[in-house]
Each structure stands twice: as C-alpha cells, then as structure tokens.
Amino acid sequence: MMKEYRIRETEDYEKLVPFFIENELEFTEEDAEEVPTDLVKCWEITDDGNRLVGAFVLARREGEFICDGIAIEKDLRGTGLGRKLLELGIEETVREGGNRMYLVARAPEFFRRNGFVTVSRQEAPNFFECLTCPQYGISCHPEVMKIDL
Numbered sequence: 001m002m003k004e005y006r007i008r009e010t011e012d013y014e015k016l017v018p019f020f021i022e023n024e025l026e027f028t029e030e031d032a033e034e035v036p037t038d039l040v041k042c043w044e045i046t047d048d049g050n051r052l053v054g055a056f057v058l059a060r061r062e063g064e065f066i067c068d069g070i071a072i073e074k075d076l077r078g079t080g081l082g083r084k085l086l087e088l089g090i091e092e093t094v095r096e097g098g099n100r101m102y103l104v105a106r107a108p109e110f111f112r113r114n115g116f117v118t119v120s121r122q123e124a125p126n127f128f129e130c131l132t133c134p135q136y137g138i139s140c141h142p143e144v145m146k147i148d149l
Helices: 013-022 081-095 108-113
Strands: 005-010 038-047 052-061 064-072 100-105 143-148
Touching (some): 005 052, 005 081, 013 038, 013 052, 013 064, 052 081, 064 081, 100 108, 108 143
Parallel strands (some): 064 100
Antiparallel strands (some): 005 038, 052 064, 100 143
C-alpha cells in the first residue's frame, strides 16, 4: 500500500528546528550569532502515521524573502515532496509582494533544477550565518542562491 503525505501550514516553528538539525540543515552551537528574522509562513509534511517527513520555512531578512529552511527525510528525497514545498514558498513570496527569494543551499543542484542561480554573498541580504558554523568548509560547502519571480 502506498503511503500518503499531507502538506499543511504550521505555526509550530520550534517543532521544525529539531527536524532541520536531524537533516543536517542547522547546527546546535549555542553561541552562534543569529541574524534577525521575521517568519512569514511554515509548512510541514507528515506521513499517514503523522511522522514529520518534510518542512519549509519562509522568512524575511532585511526586507527580502528567504527560504530559512527546507528539508525532506533522506529516504523520501527525489520523490517530488521538496519541489512541492519549494513551490508553496515561491507562491507565498509572490502573494506577499516579493519578486525574488534567496537561500543558502547545501544541495545547490536541487535548487538549480528549480530555477535558482548562484549569487555572491554580497548580493544577498545578511543571512549567511554559515561562517560561524563548525561544519562550514569541512562537511558543508553551501552556495548563496536566488530566484527572480
């Protein structure tokens, strides 16, 4: 029997953080410098057992829309669920009056396939917290990317 997945908005951002950490998108260093962020909307994907299998956070920093987190469980990557979340974030950005979205990509090829292009860090708002992350340059080589909408 095929599993069913449900995508829905959630206001429980704190529930998504451990999921991002488990999927190696965030780190747990307490002394990392945070950049002020305004949450716009969060989505979650759950399976028919109500297990969290995907999440997306759309936020604003310095007046620009950013993907502040997107993750899919490893065994479900390549199924189209990540693309669906990305599409929701893009649609919401346009609905909110945005004409571009930025992100820091650990999987830049996924985002390139979905219309994003690599830009210099200086061309993006200040949301590149990666420099203080212990994974940066060792196990993680992220790219700053944007899509014009």
